[in-house]
Amino acid sequence: MKRLIVLIMSFLLIGVMVIPAFSMTEEEKWTQFRNKGIVLHFLTEDTPAAGAILKLLPEFEKRTGIKVEVTRTNVSDLVTKLMLELGAGSSEIDIIYNARWQILPAFSDVLVDVRKFQNDPTLPHLPLDDFFKAHLIATSFFVDKERQVAIPHDASTMIWFYRKDIFDKYRDKFMAEKGYDWTPGPNITWDQYYEIAKWINENVPEVKYGAGHMAKQWNSLYCDFSNVFWSFGARGFENPETESYGAIFPGRCMWDSPEAIEAAKFYKKLITEVAHPASIGWDWASLAEAFAKGDEIAMCFEWHDYMMMFGDPSRSKVVGKVAAALMPKGKDGRSHVYYSGAGLSINSYIPEIRQKAAWLFLVWQASIPVQKEIFKMGSTPVRKSTYEDPEVKQWIKEGRYPGAKIAPVMLEAWKEENLEYVEAKIPQFVETLIIQYTHLAYMLQGKETPEEAMKNIVKEVNEATGYTKLIKQKK
Amino acid sequence: MRKRVNTEFWMILPALVVLAAITVFPFIYTVRLSFMHYPMIQIRSPEFAGLENWIRMFQDPKVRFYWWVTLKYVVGALSCEMILGILIALLLNKIRALEDFFTTLTISPMFFAPVLVGLLGRFLLHDSYGVYAYFLHQVGLFKGGSIFGQGTSALLALIGLDIWEWTPLVIIIVLAGLKALPSEPFEAASIDGATGWNKLWYLTLPMLKPVIFVALIIRTMDVMRYFAKIFITTRGGPADATKIVSIAVYDQAFQAYRMGYAATLTLSMLVVTIILGILFVRFFFGQGE
Numbered sequence: 182m183k184r185l186i187v188l189i190m191s192f193l194l195i196g197v198m199v200i201p202a203f204s205m206t207e208e209e210k211w212t213q214f215r216n217k218g219i220v221l222h223f224l225t226e227d228t229p230a231a232g233a234i235l236k237l238l239p240e241f242e243k244r245t246g247i248k249v250e251v252t253r254t255n256v257s258d259l260v261t262k263l264m265l266e267l268g269a270g271s272s273e274i275d276i277i278y279n280a281r282w283q284i285l286p287a288f289s290d291v292l293v294d295v296r297k298f299q300n301d302p303t304l305p306h307l308p309l310d311d312f313f314k315a316h317l318i319a320t321s322f323f324v325d326k327e328r329q330v331a332i333p334h335d336a337s338t339m340i341w342f343y344r345k346d347i348f349d350k351y352r353d354k355f356m357a358e359k360g361y362d363w364t365p366g367p368n369i370t371w372d373q374y375y376e377i378a379k380w381i382n383e384n385v386p387e388v389k390y391g392a393g394h395m396a397k398q399w400n401s402l403y404c405d406f407s408n409v410f411w412s413f414g415a416r417g418f419e420n421p422e423t424e425s426y427g428a429i430f431p432g433r434c435m436w437d438s439p440e441a442i443e444a445a446k447f448y449k450k451l452i453t454e455v456a457h458p459a460s461i462g463w464d465w466a467s468l469a470e471a472f473a474k475g476d477e478i479a480m481c482f483e484w485h486d487y488m489m490m491f492g493d494p495s496r497s498k499v500v501g502k503v504a505a506a507l508m509p510k511g512k513d514g515r516s517h518v519y520y521s522g523a524g525l526s527i528n529s530y531i532p533e534i535r536q537k538a539a540w541l542f543l544v545w546q547a548s549i550p551v552q553k554e555i556f557k558m559g560s561t562p563v564r565k566s567t568y569e570d571p572e573v574k575q576w577i578k579e580g581r582y583p584g585a586k587i588a589p590v591m592l593e594a595w596k597e598e599n600l601e602y603v604e605a606k607i608p609q610f611v612e613t614l615i616i617q618y619t620h621l622a623y624m625l626q627g628k629e630t631p632e633e634a635m636k637n638i639v640k641e642v643n644e645a646t647g648y649t650k651l652i653k654q655k656k
Numbered sequence: 657m658r659k660r661v662n663t664e665f666w667m668i669l670p671a672l673v674v675l676a677a678i679t680v681f682p683f684i685y686t687v688r689l690s691f692m693h694y695p696m697i698q699i700r701s702p703e704f705a706g707l708e709n710w711i712r713m714f715q716d717p718k719v720r721f722y723w724w725v726t727l728k729y730v731v732g733a734l735s736c737e738m739i740l741g742i743l744i745a746l747l748l749n750k751i752r753a754l755e756d757f758f759t760t761l762t763i764s765p766m767f768f769a770p771v772l773v774g775l776l777g778r779f780l781l782h783d784s785y786g787v788y789a790y791f792l793h794q795v796g797l798f799k800g801g802s803i804f805g806q807g808t809s810a811l812l813a814l815i816g817l818d819i820w821e822w823t824p825l826v827i828i829i830v831l832a833g834l835k836a837l838p839s840e841p842f843e844a845a846s847i848d849g850a851t852g853w854n855k856l857w858y859l860t861l862p863m864l865k866p867v868i869f870v871a872l873i874i875r876t877m878d879v880m881r882y883f884a885k886i887f888i889t890t891r892g893g894p895a896d897a898t899k900i901v902s903i904a905v906y907d908q909a910f911q912a913y914r915m916g917y918a919a920t921l922t923l924s925m926l927v928v929t930i931i932l933g934i935l936f937v938r939f940f941f942g943q944g945e
Contacts, residue, residue, distance in 0.1 A: 397804075397893060397894070398892065399891050459784070459801065459805055462890075463805075467784075609912075612914075619895075619896060622895040622896070625895070626894055626895035
């Protein structure tokens with residue numbers, strides 16, 4: 182009898198605890214933290230997605246009663262700040278812009294596994310299959326495929342911007358001389374790209390040079406070179422996981438492969454012989470400024486978010502003259518697109534209630550109204566269903582907003598067969614990045630040959646990743 | 657007497673504690689860090705490294721190169737700032753009309769934040785729309801190139817920015833020294849028939865020695881840890897041509913997450929600065945003074 186009473190009481194207790202959760206209305210899930218005085222701190226890179234959030238944030242605050250303080254900064258400062266905060270175990274920042282190549286591999290252990298919120302009946306959920314699979318893998322996991330520490334937030338992708346007016350005007354003349362259609366896209370090879378750039382240098386008075394590049398000794402040089410590197414069939418590391426879920430030990434650095442050396446030779450020729458000479462001093466912002474100026478260059482490879490700038494009359498003289506395309510064709514016959522998206526994560530050092538409040542924010546910022554706002558800010562959203570929205574379809578058809586104009590190119594670029602996770606997902610990535618762009622800069626300045634640069638990169642990267650030490654220990 | 661000493665001690669103690677907290681503790685912590693591998697990423701934990709960081713620093717040819725760049729930068733910037741600063745201060749000291757106006761105008765650049773000067777430099781020397789770049793292009797310089805894209809011109813541009821911003825500090829220090837000089841020696845020299853040049857060489861400059869020393873030591877300490885403008889403009893490139901040691905420290909600490917090695921480099925900067933200070937003292941005041 183006693184046992185029966187205990188059993189009944191237990192069921193009652195469980196019922197009392199669980200039933201309210203299931204009986205919560207959708208609105209109650211969103212308003213449960215009202216009057217709790219929660220203020221969340223969101224640290225993010227200054228991106229169009231962050232701009233969309235800021236614009237619509239009052240709606241979230243009004244609905245949930247949660248206040249969100251947003252700090253926007255450039256990516257270098259963001260990483261430094263996060264590194265210091267997370268490294269010190271601080272709960273200062275609640276919601277983290279999780280740069281997939283810097284923060285995710287280095288600090289995934291201190292980020293909340295968001296699946297617990299997805300399984301929590303008291304909280305709203307996100308349809309994860311509505312994100313592009315490639316984005317989800319890249320931004321949200323590190324090594325452990327069962328532990329999701331972020332949700333996709335933005336998807337900076339390298340595409341080929343060109344001056345449509347110039348390419349239209351000189352198409353026939355170029356074709357008559359060279360025998361092929363020069364319209365940028367995945368049908369153009371890298372050799373043809375070189376030829377087009379050179380031809381514009383010699384034949385098009387509207388611009389000083391055909392092509393500009395972001396070859397400043399910085400992250401931008403790595404990105405710019407990677408466009409060529411991957412297209413030539415080179416790979417970063419022995420361990421293929423570095424290009425998807427990530428790896429603690431990447432294996433041997435492969436930058437001295439024949440493909441890598443060939444890519445380096447081509448890149449050097451491209452930058453030193455035909456590209457705008459100022460390219461060696463340009464990062465991605467300077468390159469975009471030069472393109473937007475109108476009379477400097479006719480084409481460049483840039484992050485797709487810069488469409489916002491090119492379409493803004495106050496910052497650009499090429500409004501309405503810009504078109505975008507996929508990158509040139511690689512040696513394997515396909516376009517290799519450099520993807521560098523980021524996710525949003527929750528700091529595990531903050532209390533549970535704040536984590537839940539942060540989750541509400543994450544779900545809200547991925548909602549369709551916010552995603553649609555990203556178009557207006559000049560970029561493209563990361564949820565697939567946004568592109569099925571009738572209004573969005575109309576925007577894309579009309580090319581109403583800068584983001585909508587390039588949406589078809591982005592949808593093509595984000596296909597798994599086109600994307601490259603160029604930034605190796607390893608904890609030592611930033612260290613290897615510095616090594617790589619430093620030697621590439623030496624190569625461009627003629628201080629090292631392409632072979633020497635690649636050889637030195639391999640030597641130093643292997644030391645940084647611990648591969649050299651591992652091999653010595655094995656011996 | 658004993659009671660008085662105790663009172664003084666207790667009065668000074670709070671200041672000593674604050675001083676220890678903000679200077680001594682970080683210094684000791686930095687020294688400790690230099691003997692450790694202290695990566696801030698999750699897969700590695702801090703561990704004692706012994707002299708490994710120090711050995712690595714002395715063996716690393718890149719560090720030697722960064723010091724070479726630092727030397728070029730320090731010598732270039734300091735020599736120009738000191739010479740220009742003294743000359744302009746002497747000139748301002750002679751001006752009688754609108755003295756305050758000209759002095760204010762001359763020293764105004766140093767009130768700009770270094771980050772702003774970096775941004776200004778980047779803007780003015782930008783290859784596409786920079787005003788200075790435009791004029792340089794007009795006289796045939798850097799027409800097909802980039803000022804910040806070539807090693808020598810990038811370093812010269814950065815030295816130029818530093819001179820523009822910090823010569824005023826030398827001016828204001830030297831000018832203050834000039835105003836405080838006694839007039840009697842100059843009057844006596846005039847009676848003895850000394851020329852302006854004689855008075856400058858044998859009276860003004862020797863009497864300004866302590867002031868010039870102060871200006872030099874302040875600028876040396878500052879220029880050694882120069883960071884913001886390089887970070888904003890070249891980030892140490894192209895091909896490390898502008899990578900002075902402080903930029904390397906940043907790269908090691910906040911890019912490569914090697915706090916231990918970064919601390920070692922930082923301490924080497926401190927040691928070099930102290931050595932330079934000692935050399936300046938000996939040069940200006942002779943040994944034993």
